[in-house]
Amino acid sequence: MKENGKQPSRRRFIQQTAMAGAGASLLLSNPLQAFSQNDHSNTRNMSQNIKSKGYAAVDTSGKLQPWEFERRPVGDNDIQIDIKYASICHSDIHQMKGHWGPQKYPQVPGHEIAGIVTAVGKNVTKFKVGDRAGVGCMVDSCMECDSCQHGEEHYCENGQTLFTYGYPDKKSPTGITQGGYSTNIVVRDHFAVHIPEHISLQEAAPLLCAGITTYSPLIKEDFKIGDKVGVAGIGGLGHMAVKLAVSKGAEVYAFTTSPDKVEDIKSWGAKEVIVVDEAFKNMHPYNKKLDYMICTIPYQFNVAPYVACVKPYGNFTYVGMPEGFQINLSNIALAATRVNFNASLIGGMPETQEVVHYCADNGIRPEIQMISAEQINDAWEKVVNKEARYRYVIDAATFES
Numbered sequence: 001m002k003e004n005g006k007q008p009s010r011r012r013f014i015q016q017t018a019m020a021g022a023g024a025s026l027l028l029s030n031p032l033q034a035f036s037q038n039d040h041s042n043t044r045n046m047s048q049n050i051k052s053k054g055y056a057a058v059d060t061s062g063k064l065q066p067w068e069f070e071r072r073p074v075g076d077n078d079i080q081i082d083i084k085y086a087s088i089c090h091s092d093i094h095q096m097k098g099h100w101g102p103q104k105y106p107q108v109p110g111h112e113i114a115g116i117v118t119a120v121g122k123n124v125t126k127f128k129v130g131d132r133a134g135v136g137c138m139v140d141s142c143m144e145c146d147s148c149q150h151g152e153e154h155y156c157e158n159g160q161t162l163f164t165y166g167y168p169d170k171k172s173p174t175g176i177t178q179g180g181y182s183t184n185i186v187v188r189d190h191f192a193v194h195i196p197e198h199i200s201l202q203e204a205a206p207l208l209c210a211g212i213t214t215y216s217p218l219i220k221e222d223f224k225i226g227d228k229v230g231v232a233g234i235g236g237l238g239h240m241a242v243k244l245a246v247s248k249g250a251e252v253y254a255f256t257t258s259p260d261k262v263e264d265i266k267s268w269g270a271k272e273v274i275v276v277d278e279a280f281k282n283m284h285p286y287n288k289k290l291d292y293m294i295c296t297i298p299y300q301f302n303v304a305p306y307v308a309c310v311k312p313y314g315n316f317t318y319v320g321m322p323e324g325f326q327i328n329l330s331n332i333a334l335a336a337t338r339v340n341f342n343a344s345l346i347g348g349m350p351e352t353q354e355v356v357h358y359c360a361d362n363g364i365r366p367e368i369q370m371i372s373a374e375q376i377n378d379a380w381e382k383v384v385n386k387e388a389r390y391r392y393v394i395d396a397a398t399f400e401s
Helices: 010-028 031-036 090-096 199-207 210-221 236-247 261-266 282-286 332-336 351-363 375-383
Strands: 050-057 064-071 080-087 113-120 130-136 138-139 186-189 190-193 228-232 251-257 272-275 291-295 310-318 340-343 367-369 393-396
Touching: 031 199, 064 186, 064 375, 064 393, 080 130, 080 199, 090 113, 113 186, 113 199, 130 199, 138 186, 186 228, 190 351, 199 210, 199 351, 199 367, 199 393, 210 236, 210 291, 210 351, 228 236, 236 251, 236 261, 236 332, 251 261, 261 272, 367 375, 375 393
Parallel strands: 228 251, 228 291, 251 272, 291 310, 310 340, 367 393
Antiparallel strands: 050 064, 080 113, 080 186, 080 393, 113 130, 130 190
């Protein structure tokens, strides 16, 4: 959003939406809940570890099993969230199977988390008991470097970004962060977002990774209404990219290897859907046609035919994270296109709050399938086999059974 004397700058918009979210939460809250914000006498001892139940990987097999564990006590700057829903990201599968390096087990995956605040630390003013809250891909950082001070906590210059599961954490009783396939989570308040009342918790959960991972580069691209935007890979991330780009006025061209997804994609407003063949022949008509492309494919693949669809000096952003974090990229093919190739991670906390409000306000909802805890392993297989339509969301109440 550009400064023109009438419209607020994007930075101001982020600040305003964050304030609006907090304000709306206060207005909608029960007065008794406000009292409980600073009254911990009616809660458990805040110095005790917190018991949790969830599903964890115990080895690289990718098979999860029930696990009971403990989380750290709620610190002065922490909140505890009673998790209601957690959705499945392909990243969960990659990491639990060791595709991104050796892992410590048992490990609870999950970084698309939505629930209700049940306790707050004494320094917390951002949340109160009873608030609807979400947690995404990170739970802490140094909070002091330039990146952390300017809403880019995922690029902490001191290397202290603490991702939601599997990362060394001295505060955790298990020695590593444990994710959202569980009944609760304790997190530094800065790394949780408010979930407004006009979006369901189960639909909000996928926005905490799939939403922000695609929203951040799309917004930074600042394309104009009518620009031709390509989306490669129409799964959990890709379907959100299509919906978000359409909502911003783009003419969207979706590239998929799944013919049975075509009608779904068209229903979200895509201009054209290209079912990519093995020889990439049907991509030739789109050579140098697109102003921009975002690619969400989480596997090794031939990048060149996709990059070639972008106009010279246009941008191609890759957000997929394949095994070993490696992709096959021909330098001569890239040089011949004159396309600017870049990659993107997630987004900072202000941007994450922004995408939640944007989707809630504009009726943008992920396509979800609700499952129980005992269906997780089957759902993982379907994700790998491209059978998910399009985000599995786990009912966290089933972790108790």
